[in-house]
Amino acid sequence: GAGVSQSPRYKVAKRGQDVALRCDPISGHVSLFWYQQALGQGPEFLTYFQNEAQLDKSGLPSDRFFAERPEGSVSTLKIQRTQQEDSAVYLCASSSNQGFAEAFFGQGTRLTVV
Amino acid sequence: RKEVEQDPGPFNVPEGATVAFNCTYSNSASQSFFWYRQDCRKEPKLLMSVYSSGNEDGRFTAQLNRASQYISLLIRDSKLSDSATYLCVVNAGSNYQLIWGAGTKLIIKP
Numbered sequence: 001g002a003g004v005s006q007s008p009r010y011k012v013a014k015r016g017q018d019v020a021l022r023c024d025p026i027s028g029h030v031s032l033f034w035y036q037q038a039l040g041q042g043p044e045f046l047t048y049f050q051n052e053a054q055l056d057k058s059g060l061p062s063d064r065f066f067a068e069r070p071e072g073s074v075s076t077l078k079i080q081r082t083q084q085e086d087s088a089v090y091l092c093a094s095s096s097n098q099g100f101a102e103a104f105f106g107q108g109t110r111l112t113v114v
Numbered sequence: 115r116k117e118v119e120q121d122p123g124p125f126n127v128p129e130g131a132t133v134a135f136n137c138t139y140s141n142s143a144s145q146s147f148f149w150y151r152q153d154c155r156k157e158p159k160l161l162m163s164v165y166s167s168g169n170e171d172g173r174f175t176a177q178l179n180r181a182s183q184y185i186s187l188l189i190r191d192s193k194l195s196d197s198a199t200y201l202c203v204v205n206a207g208s209n210y211q212l213i214w215g216a217g218t219k220l221i222i223k224p
Binding site: 031040044048055056091104108 | 118122146156157158159160163201203205208209210211212213214215216217
């Protein structure tokens with residue numbers, strides 16, 4: 001596709017449920033980022049991939065969060081045993097550079113944990 | 115003190131006016147600066163990068179003041195479509211680790 005695609009757009013999960021959020025970056029983009037954005041806040045860095053290598057996962061809030069990009073294209077962010085504080089918009093961005101410059105965002109997945 | 119701080123606003127501005135807002139950052143080693151625009155319930159979109167010498171893109175002017183550690187965004191001849199939240203972004207020492215401000219909300223009124 002022409003842009004970064006994320007699915008699902010909306011997800012409601014019961015507390016304790018596992019969820020998987022998908023990101024299809026722009027074809028050929030080397031760098032892929034996951035961000036978490038709470039209401040009224042700026043995006044918070046979660047993790048960064050360069051091709052299939054996860055170079056930085058320092059922003060993942062807990063070991064319940066796991067991200068992968070096995071073939072260097074599509075990425076999945078998995079959250080195990082969801083908690084109410086996980087409710088946020090999860091944004092994926094990709095860039096053709098080795099870094100964030102000129103990165104494009106997907107529309108995000110709005111996760112609500114009830 | 116937050117690493118990147120912005121006045122949350124909202125700035126209520128009449129159409130056609132000029133508006134400016136600043137963003138302060140705490141890491142003096144920061145090298146990359148950006149302004150992003152985010153519409154309600156949409157993803158952030160790059161508005162402009164901020165260069166040391168300052169830069170202009172149509173009605174938008176961005177400036178960097180390293181001594182005082184802030185960047186600014188000036189919008190001239192504001193349009194209704196400029197209504198959005200403007201996010202300041204500063205790198206945290208690497209080319210991918212970025213710190214985002216919470217944004218300044220701008221409302222342009224007819």
